[in-house]
Amino acid sequence: MENTASDTLTLDELERWLVDRVGEYVPDLDAPVDPQQELGEYGLDSVAVVAFAADVEDWLGIQVEPTAVWDHPTVARLAAYLLAEREQQRAATA
Amino acid sequence: MSDVHARMEALEERLGDPFDAAGGAGFAAVLTADEREEVPVGGASALDEFGILSEFVPGALGGRLERVDHLIELMRSVYRRDPSLGLGHCSSSLLGAVNVWTAGSPDQRRDTAELLLAGHKVSCAFHELAHGNDIGSVEFAATPAEGRLVLSGRKESITNLDRADAMVFLARTDPDGGPRSCSQLLVPTADLDPDRVRFLPRFRSVGMRGVRLGGIAVDSFPVAADALLGAPGTGLETANRAFQLTRIAMPAMSTAMLDTGLRVTLHHMRARRLYGRDAASIPMVRTTLANTFADLLLCEAFGAVAARSLHALPESGSAYAPAVKYLLAGVTLDAFEQLSLVMGSEFYRRDGQHGVFQKMARDIKPVGFGHIARAACLSAVLPQLPVLARRSWRDAAPAPAALFVPDAELPPLDLPGLRVTAGGKDGLVMALNAALDDDVPAALRPLIERQIRGVRALTEACAGLKPRDLSIAATVEVRDLAARYTTALAAAACVGVWRHAPGDDFLARPEWLVAALTRLEGITAGQPVDVPDDVEGALVDELLSRDDRTVSFGISARQYR
Numbered sequence: 001m002e003n004t005a006s007d008t009l010t011l012d013e014l015e016r017w018l019v020d021r022v023g024e025y026v027p028d029l030d031a032p033v034d035p036q037q038e039l040g041e042y043g044l045d046s047v048a049v050v051a052f053a054a055d056v057e058d059w060l061g062i063q064v065e066p067t068a069v070w071d072h073p074t075v076a077r078l079a080a081y082l083l084a085e086r087e088q089q090r091a092a093t094a
Numbered sequence: 095m096s097d098v099h100a101r102m103e104a105l106e107e108r109l110g111d112p113f114d115a116a117g118g119a120g121f122a123a124v125l126t127a128d129e130r131e132e133v134p135v136g137g138a139s140a141l142d143e144f145g146i147l148s149e150f151v152p153g154a155l156g157g158r159l160e161r162v163d164h165l166i167e168l169m170r171s172v173y174r175r176d177p178s179l180g181l182g183h184c185s186s187s188l189l190g191a192v193n194v195w196t197a198g199s200p201d202q203r204r205d206t207a208e209l210l211l212a213g214h215k216v217s218c219a220f221h222e223l224a225h226g227n228d229i230g231s232v233e234f235a236a237t238p239a240e241g242r243l244v245l246s247g248r249k250e251s252i253t254n255l256d257r258a259d260a261m262v263f264l265a266r267t268d269p270d271g272g273p274r275s276c277s278q279l280l281v282p283t284a285d286l287d288p289d290r291v292r293f294l295p296r297f298r299s300v301g302m303r304g305v306r307l308g309g310i311a312v313d314s315f316p317v318a319a320d321a322l323l324g325a326p327g328t329g330l331e332t333a334n335r336a337f338q339l340t341r342i343a344m345p346a347m348s349t350a351m352l353d354t355g356l357r358v359t360l361h362h363m364r365a366r367r368l369y370g371r372d373a374a375s376i377p378m379v380r381t382t383l384a385n386t387f388a389d390l391l392l393c394e395a396f397g398a399v400a401a402r403s404l405h406a407l408p409e410s411g412s413a414y415a416p417a418v419k420y421l422l423a424g425v426t427l428d429a430f431e432q433l434s435l436v437m438g439s440e441f442y443r444r445d446g447q448h449g450v451f452q453k454m455a456r457d458i459k460p461v462g463f464g465h466i467a468r469a470a471c472l473s474a475v476l477p478q479l480p481v482l483a484r485r486s487w488r489d490a491a492p493a494p495a496a497l498f499v500p501d502a503e504l505p506p507l508d509l510p511g512l513r514v515t516a517g518g519k520d521g522l523v524m525a526l527n528a529a530l531d532d533d534v535p536a537a538l539r540p541l542i543e544r545q546i547r548g549v550r551a552l553t554e555a556c557a558g559l560k561p562r563d564l565s566i567a568a569t570v571e572v573r574d575l576a577a578r579y580t581t582a583l584a585a586a587a588c589v590g591v592w593r594h595a596p597g598d599d600f601l602a603r604p605e606w607l608v609a610a611l612t613r614l615e616g617i618t619a620g621q622p623v624d625v626p627d628d629v630e631g632a633l634v635d636e637l638l639s640r641d642d643r644t645v646s647f648g649i650s651a652r653q654y655r
Contacts, residue, residue, distance in 0.1 A: 025561040040272040046230065046330070047477050049273070050515045051564050054481035057517070066514050067331055070273040 005060050009086075015079040017059065022075065025052055035075035046070070056082065062089045098164040101149075105171045106655040108140040112175045112354075113447075121450040124176040128453055129444075133179045133304040141172065141183055147210040150188045152195055152507065155207035161504060162401035166343050167650055170350035174646075174654075177351050177457040178304030185347060186253035186305070189218035189340055189465065190262035193278055196336040196509045197324030202280050209259050217258035219249040219310065220333065227470040229264060229276070230330055234312070236265035236279060242316040243267075243279065248294075248309060255308035256293045259283050264333065267326050274327035281321055290315040301456030335512040338411035339404060341466060345422040346397030348461045349390060351454045352426045353647045356386050358451045359433045360641055362440055374638075382436045384625045384633040387647060388609035389429045391601075392588050393422045394648040395610070399587035402497045403522065404512070405504035413478050413516040416471035417580040423461040423468050425617070430455050475576040477564040478516055482579075483556035485518030487549055493525040498590035500650070523549055523579075525586040529593055535604040537628075541611040545585045548618065552578050581618045585611055591649065601649060605632035 005017070019033045026033075026042045033042060044052065046066075053066040062085060072078040110117040117123060118136015127134040149165055151157020159165055173180040187210060194206040194216075206216060225231040234247030245265065255261065260282050268275035294309030324332055360383060366373040373379055400414045407414075434441045434455060440448050441455065462468055496502040526546050534542065555575055563572050588610045595601035609625035616623030625633060637647065646652045 027562055038272065045565065046273040047473060048561060048565055050477040051480055051561055053515070054484075054518060055561075058484075063517070070331070073272060073274075 003059070009083070011079055011083055014083055015075055018056075018075045018079055021052070021055060033075060035079070038073045039069065039075070039078075040073060060086055062086050098161070098168060101158070102168050102171065102652065105144055105146075105168060108144050109137065109171060109175060109655070110140075111655050119175050119179070121175070124179070125444070125449050125453060127176075128178065128303050131298065131303045133176060133182055137176060137179050138183050141179070142213050145211075145213070146172070146184050147187055147213055147215070150185070150191055151207045151210050155195075155203055156211055157207060160507070162339060162343055162404050162507060163398050163500070166346040166397060166401055167652070169343075169347040170353070170646070170648070173347045174350035174354045176304070177348065177454070178302050180347060181302060181344075182253060182305035185344055186218070187216045187258075188343070189253075189337075190216035190258075190260070192336040192339050192509065193218070193262050193323055193332050194280060196512070197278065197328065197332040198280065199320075202323065205282075206260060206280070214259035215254050215257060217252055217254045217261040219252045219255060219261050220264040221251060222248060223250040227467050229333065230271075230273065232264055232266055232276060234263065234265050235269070236263070236267050236277060236317075238267070238319075239316070241319060243319055243321065245279075245312045245315045245317060248311045250294065250309040251297050251307050252309065254306055255310055256296075257306065262323065264329050267329075273330055276329035277326050278323035278329040278332055279317060279321040280323050281317055285317065287315055301459045331514055334412065334514050336509060337466070338415040338512050339509065341415035341419045341471075342397060342400045342404065344465060345419050345426075345461055346394070346401060348458065349393045349397065349422065349426060349648060351458050352386070352390050352393070352429055355430055355433050355451060355454045355458075356383070356390065356637075356647055357641065358448050358454075359383070359386075359436055360637065362437060362448050364641075379436055380630060380634050381624050382432050383637055384609065384630045385613065386429045386433055387633050387637050388606065388613050388625050389425050390647055391606055391649055392584055392610040392613060393425050394650075395591045396584040396587040397422060398500070398649060399497050399522065399590060402504055405507055406494050406496055407519070407521045408508060408511055409513050409519045410516045410521065411512050412514060413475060413482065413520060414522070414583065416466070416474040417583050419466060420468050420471035420475070420577070421580040421584055421617075426458055427462055428622070430458050472573050472576040473566055473568075475579060476568055476573065478518075479556040479575060479579060480559045480564070481518035482516065482520050483553045486520040487523060487553040489524075491521060492528050493521045493586070493590060495594055497522065498587075498594040522590075523582050523586050525590045526582075529589045532593065537608050538604050538611070541608060541615070542589060544615065545582065545589075545611065548578065549582050552582065578618055581614045585614050588614075600636055600651065603632070605629040606636075609633055
């Protein structure tokens with residue numbers, strides 16, 4: 001995985017990254033993660049989410065509470081939230 | 095609010111000398127009550143007169159809870175006499191209340207405060223026997239219907255369920271599961287409809303026999319939607335944050351049982367001649383006494399530092415709290431085993447002047463599984479390790495001195511401000527490094543250096559962990575990394591306490607720290623190591639002196655009645 005996301009990250013790119021990353025947490029998938037499917041159904045439990053949220057933090061360079069994954073439990077919803085959150089956190093520190 | 099030290103003395107005075115056979119909260123009364131599976135009436139009324147439950151209510155709500163380390167030390171006066179009284183009459187109410195302080199509305203917080211200030215109990219109905227510590231799988235349901243929530247299901251093995259004035263339930267509000275599927279509800283007992291709610295017979299237990307463990311079966315009982323604590327779906331998150339306090343405070347209160355176990359063993363050995371010499375001078379006895387004293391000190395040092403961290407480093411509570419629970423429970427349980435060997439047949443007696451030992455040895459057991467089991471604590475720490483290793487363990491800023499100094503000023507406790515994870519922030523473990531900047535005694539240097547090397551090795555091992563290694567199905571080797579982290583934290587806490595102790599204090603001397611770090615190395619290695627010969631004498635001397643002065647054996651060395 002690359003170290004950080006580009007400044008011009010698109011929603012599509014973010015979704016693709018999340019799909020790949022979830023795949024690393026859930027290694028025995030038959031098919032790529034469906035962005036509309038709840039992450040819990042893939043076995044990404046509340047324990048793994050703690051480490052997963054930290055990975056997302058490192059890559060996006062913003063703060064991400066694990067509860068964000070609880071509140072936006074599909075890749076599609078999480079990507080939309082994270083993109084908006086990234087813009088907001090950047091605006092706040094600009 | 096009266097000064098906490100004055101309150102500690104007042105509480106000791108009310109509870110009286112535990113060795114006084116006529117005392118209402120003395121060991122004789124405690125043992126008699128225990129045989130009846132009750133707590134001593136005299137002890138309970140002394141605590142009520144003292145207003146003990148006000149100690150669990152934050153100052154902003156009219157209570158006396160300002161600092162977690164002070165609460166722990168105060169409650170040790172109760173636990174050292176009778177842990178059933180400590181849990182059943184006092185601290186079990188904290189389990190429910192912390193959730194209210196964390197997530198409750200202003201009205202819920204005020205109502206619960208009023209209830210505790212009036213001496214009424216709150217019950218925390220989370221567990222179900224079928225699901226153990228997997229509280230996310232609870233079946234007790236709160237189903238929305240016509241603007242209300244309809245409760246159905248069972249809760250079992252819950253302290254004080256049949257005599258609390260309010261109960262906090264963890265209930266399933268979303269049948270689909272997931273971390274947002276559970277909610278908490280605060281329900282006054284008076285509201286319960288006897289046609290729809292049935293209390294189950296009392297559960298009987300081997301230890302903590304005076305604690306009333308009950309159950310409840312609820313059949314379609316509607317409550318108002320404003321019974322919810324916080325937003326729907328936040329029940330597990332609230333528990334995760336609120337229980338950081340109790341997972342530190344309750345095991346830390348329990349160390350007072352080890353104080354009593356050690357004291358009774360010491361009394362027995364000092365009064366006895368074996369094989370033509372004083373029993374207390376037999377090498378195996380002396381070593382066990384010194385080991386246990388070191389264990390008690392390291393447990394209390396870690397407990398106090400972690401309690402203060404809730405004020406000073408609140409972002410790290412999600413890592414420190416399960417670490418405290420895991421380590422303190424393991425050490426105190428093992429220490430009791432060792433003391434039992436020294437007590438010999440006297441350990442097995444239910445009567446006589448040392449009869450309280452067997453009660454303490456039974457009552458200590460739930461520290462390993464009550465509230466949350468040791469194994470579940472490691473599961474809570476484990477997923478945090480890679481990010482802690484990445485972000486904190488290489489070059490952390492020095493830990494704030496207030497963590498290590500009793501009564502140094504601390505920020506106020508902010509329970510709603512606690513976080514679900516530490517986000518890789520750990521300001522404590524690298525306090526080990528700071529100690530080497532000083533003119534560290536020769537006996538300590540290699541011990542501290544080995545701890546630092548241990549953290550370095552842990553950092554490497556944790557940085558290499560793969561996501562799939564971190565789940566509940568983690569291997570023994572991986573779970574051991576979490577266990578190693580708990581001993582590293584405890585070592586850092588001990589080193590900090592030693593460095594910041596006033597010059598004339600026993601805790602400023604190197605002997606106890608040599609002993610504590612040696613014992614921690616043994617725990618890390620899975621192979622107990624006795625305190626080194628050259629510090630054993632200093633520890634035993636201090637122990638005997640404290641016993642003569644009726645002073646506690648833990649880090650506060652507080653005057654006992």
